[in-house]
Amino acid sequence: MGGILMKAKYFIHVIFIVFSAIFIIPFLYAISISLTSESIIQEHGYKLIPPYLDFIAYQTIFRNLEEIVRAYGVTIFTTFVGTFLSILVMALCAYPLSRPDFKWRYPLTFIIFFTMIFGGGLIPTYILITQYYGLGNTIWVYIFPTLANAFHIIIFRTFFAGLPFSLIESAKLDGASELKIFFQIILPLSKPVIATIGLFNLLVRWNEWMTALIYIRDSELYTLQFLLQRILMEVEFINNIADQLPIGFGTMDVPTETVRFAMAIVAAGPMLFVFPFFQKYFAEGLTIGGVKG
Numbered sequence: 001m002g003g004i005l006m007k008a009k010y011f012i013h014v015i016f017i018v019f020s021a022i023f024i025i026p027f028l029y030a031i032s033i034s035l036t037s038e039s040i041i042q043e044h045g046y047k048l049i050p051p052y053l054d055f056i057a058y059q060t061i062f063r064n065l066e067e068i069v070r071a072y073g074v075t076i077f078t079t080f081v082g083t084f085l086s087i088l089v090m091a092l093c094a095y096p097l098s099r100p101d102f103k104w105r106y107p108l109t110f111i112i113f114f115t116m117i118f119g120g121g122l123i124p125t126y127i128l129i130t131q132y133y134g135l136g137n138t139i140w141v142y143i144f145p146t147l148a149n150a151f152h153i154i155i156f157r158t159f160f161a162g163l164p165f166s167l168i169e170s171a172k173l174d175g176a177s178e179l180k181i182f183f184q185i186i187l188p189l190s191k192p193v194i195a196t197i198g199l200f201n202l203l204v205r206w207n208e209w210m211t212a213l214i215y216i217r218d219s220e221l222y223t224l225q226f227l228l229q230r231i232l233m234e235v236e237f238i239n240n241i242a243d244q245l246p247i248g249f250g251t252m253d254v255p256t257e258t259v260r261f262a263m264a265i266v267a268a269g270p271m272l273f274v275f276p277f278f279q280k281y282f283a284e285g286l287t288i289g290g291v292k293g
Helices: 002-034 038-044 056-098 105-114 122-132 150-161 165-173 178-186 188-206 210-215 224-244 257-286
Strands: none
Touching (some): 056 150, 056 178, 056 224, 056 257, 122 210, 150 188, 224 257
16 A cells, blocks of 8 residues: 555656646746857757857846846835735725624625726826826836735635634734734734735736836836836847848847847746745635635
8 A cells, every 4th residue: 555655656746847847948948048149049949958158138138237227126116015015905905894793895895896897998097197196207106006906805805704703802802903903913814815915916016017108208217027128129120120231231140039038037037036935825825715705
């Protein structure tokens, strides 16, 4: 019996190794292509191990290091500050909706759910954010308009509703205020849902570029993703111009394909280091909506 279990264990390990390789190999290919000469790719295609290392793609991206560092700073600030404030706002909103002693919880939950059915439209949203809120061309336009997400509020509410109400009643008998109950009892027990929603927020905010395209005019407020997109557009423009020039100019080695992969590495790298800190609670948080109703 023990031998069968051991073989099954080895078989499962092999399956996990195979699946891990399936997910890791494309990332290794991206790193390899970003370090490969454009001419090598055009002649021989993609190779996992390049004949020699070529850093021209990264030199193209980092040709103006000050802009990249500034964009990293803007993205890091908006990502982490926005995620922190978003979790705080949504948790404070969801907590009373999860309380069985709050008589308006069902109507308010329905109103929040109703906002998920349709959006307000791009033009009304633009007018609201720029003319009424005055957030146009400011760093706060990345944070305040997206503080609350209806779906995430419902997930928070579902998790809070699954916590024993007796804990709240006991804390009240001991004289604890509502804020003390929320911050010292509810939140410490909610690490799985906080980690899950936090990771989703981090990924969305880190990859944000549409907001910069619509609302930002000052280049010092560009996010990393939007700046990288502009760099790629410039490289493609130069490449198109080079193709139309006479022979000798048109054969210039303009790194278009390698720049794309280098951009992916530059943009995704920091998030690879963030995920392990959330991994402990992430799997448990993903099952919240399916287990608790």
